[in-house]
Amino acid sequence: MRVAVVGGGAVGVTAAHDLAAAGADVRLYERDEELGDDRTRARHHVEGSSHRAAGVLAPRPTNAIGAEIAERALDRFEWLGDRDHRFSVEPTQQVTLVGADAEEKQESLRKQVDAAREHDVDVACHDPETVAERFPELDLSGVGLAAVTERAAYTTPGPGAYVAAMADRARDAAVDCWTGVEASISHRGDGPRVDGERFDAVLVAGGGWTKHVLAPTGIQLPLKPYRVQALVSETDYDGPMVLDADAGVYFRPHPEGLLAGDGTVPEECDPDGWEPSGDDWFVEGAVEAVEARTRVDASDGADADAAWAGIATATPDHEPLLGEVESDLYVATGWQGHGFLRAPATGEAIAEQILGERDAIERFDPGRFDGVPEFAIEEGMSV
Ligand SMILES: Cc1cc2nc3c(=O)[nH]c(=O)nc-3n(C[C@H](O)[C@H](O)[C@H](O)COP(=O)(O)OP(=O)(O)OC[C@H]3O[C@@H](n4cnc5c(N)ncnc54)[C@H](O)[C@@H]3O)c2cc1C
Structure with a gap:
């Protein structure tokens, strides 16, 4: 064939x-x-x-086929990471945070977590105090609900x-x-x-x-292509991966310090004519969100040159x-x-x-x- x-x-x-x-x-x-x-x-x-x-490898599937795909993908990533010296998979947890005032988002997070648990994903909702004790690198003030995904990872070097x-x-x-x-x-x-x-x-x-x-x-x-963004800050960060749902920003440890991302521009873009650099508003918002949730100075090296955009598909x-x-x-x-x-x-x-x-x-x-x-x-x- x-x-x-x-x-x-x-x-x-x-x-x-x-x-x-x-x-x-x-x-x-x-x-x-x-x-x-x-x-x-x-x-x-x-x-x-x-x-x-x-x-970021942090699946939270809400249906059976999504769960099967996510589990199989993680298994294959780990298998390859164990055998190929150029590529590795760093196991960690992912913490998802929703603010105390964001009641609709809290409800939505609870539903997502329940659906994922039905498909045997090791994820659970916790009160913020418990999560703050477990991850002292994080500042959870103002958080109303936190979910921790236990089997998550990120890939290095990239x-x-x-x-x-x-x-x-x-x-x-x-x-x-x-x-x-x-x-x-x-x-x-x-x-x-x-x-x-x-x-x-x-x-x-x-x-x-x-x-x-x-x-x-x-x-x-x-199918609609749209821009999303990421940046690298040279600030050391050794905590879990975090998704701050209110700020619309996620971050994780990175070989050079810390990687933060999202910066979604929810408009269809022309895949043959899009801006590959990161936007200033994304850099400012991401640095602010990381600093609010950690005890690090995320601005170190995190200028517009340290940011980039790419295409996602909806x-x-x-x-x-x-x-x-x-x-x-x-x-x-x-x-x-x-x-x-x-x-x-x-x-x-x-x-x-x-x-x-x-x-x-x-x-x-x-x-x-x-x-x-x-x-x-x-x-x-x-x-
Ligand atoms: C900033 C950013 C952060 C992201 N973070 C994550 C994350 O943490 N976790 C996650 O799961 N996903 C993430 N994504 C999404 C993820 O990158 C994509 O969903 C995934 O890489 C898509 O892989 P792909 O092989 O389908 O497409 P691509 O990697 O885009 O590959 C498509 C390839 O097709 C080639 N091509 C196009 N046209 C032609 C042609 N005519 N002839 C020959 N070749 C052609 C292109 O050059 C390209 O290399 C992120 C995306 C961005 C931009």
């Missing part, structure tokens, strides 16, 4: 590897010159989101290292990696083609570019678009800001579907909507 995978981010390299490891003849197209890197920060000229992510490590494994499994090539897709009824060449199956794992990549086929996806129901869109033409995108943490499992699932080893995941079926509905972008980290 000859398969083309378009897009060499975390999802594409995982799928390409798994397809080849199962015996398929795979060609991977990536328009960037490299597949992954070992950088701790995003490079401005590399646009793919997997290089620009925060590397998320690009996962891509690089998986790409090496993909090459070892005989994936033919065509980097520096912007692939063009067509589908003339007899099957999918890349740059005019017919394949038995084509997977488009093009992140925020997927809709554009599919445009020549006439296939439309209910769908009408916040669930991925993972499956077949036309005969033998598949997509994997729509991660709502959580595509990195699920990539080892979503890449695996779509590879198995292409190989006929697994049924399509109904909940993620890209054809589940009636046409292309209008919808608003909702940020992925919201409670």
Whole structure:
């Protein structure tokens, strides 16, 4: 079976590897010159989101398939981290905080935690005093409710290292990696083609570019790319990962100090014309939020140059678009800001579907909507 995978981010390299490891003849197209890197920060000229992510692995699934995907992804991350010296997974907890006055958000957090617990996720709500005692690095004044996810982690040196490590494994499994090539897709009824060449199956794992990549086929996806942001401060921080739901900011330890993120701009952006630098309002807000919740001076080195933006992808129901869109033409995108943490499992699932080893995941079926509905972008980290 000859398969083309378009897009060499975390999802594409995982799928390409798994397809080849199962015996398929795979060609991977990536328009960037490299597949992954070992950088701790995003490079401005590399646009793919997997290089620009925060590397936070803190799933809180609310349904059975979400839980299965999250658990499988963490297992695969840990497996690779144990074997590849260039990439490691740092286990920690994630603490989610909601203010004492934010009653609706407290209710929503309780519901999310209950739903996750139903699917065996080790997460629980606690009163702020208990959490403050457990994590003395944090200042929980004004917090009304806290949830702690026990099995969480972040990747080091940066998320690009996962891509690089998986790409090496993909090459070892005989994936033919065509980097520096912007692939063009067509589908003339007899099957999918890349740059005019017919394949038995084509997977488009093009992140925020997927809709554009599919445009020549006439296939439309209910997918909106939007900007999210991150920054690195040179301040030492050794506490748990934190999501401050009121401030709309998360942070975690980082090899150079501390990484903070979110900075969602909930507007559809043009994936071929977006601003890759961080915005001043994001830097100011993130530094302020970190300082309010920790005992560190987060401004150290955290200027606009230390911040960057990247693309996340929204769908009408916040669930991925993972499956077949036309005969033998598949997509994997729509991660709502959580595509990195699920990539080892979503890449695996779509590879198995292409190989006929697994049924399509109904909940993620890209054809589940009636046409292309209008919808608003909702940020992925919201409670
Ligand atoms: C600032 C920021 C922080 C984030 N933090 C997290 C986090 O902590 N945890 C988390 O789970 N998620 C996070 N995300 C989201 C995460 O980065 C993405 O969901 C995930 O990386 C998507 O992976 P992907 O492989 O689908 O897409 P991408 O990594 O974007 O890969 C798509 C690839 O397709 C290539 N491509 C596009 N068009 C073509 C073409 N025509 N031909 C060839 N190649 C093409 C692109 O160059 C790109 O490399 C964050 C995102 C950003 C921007």
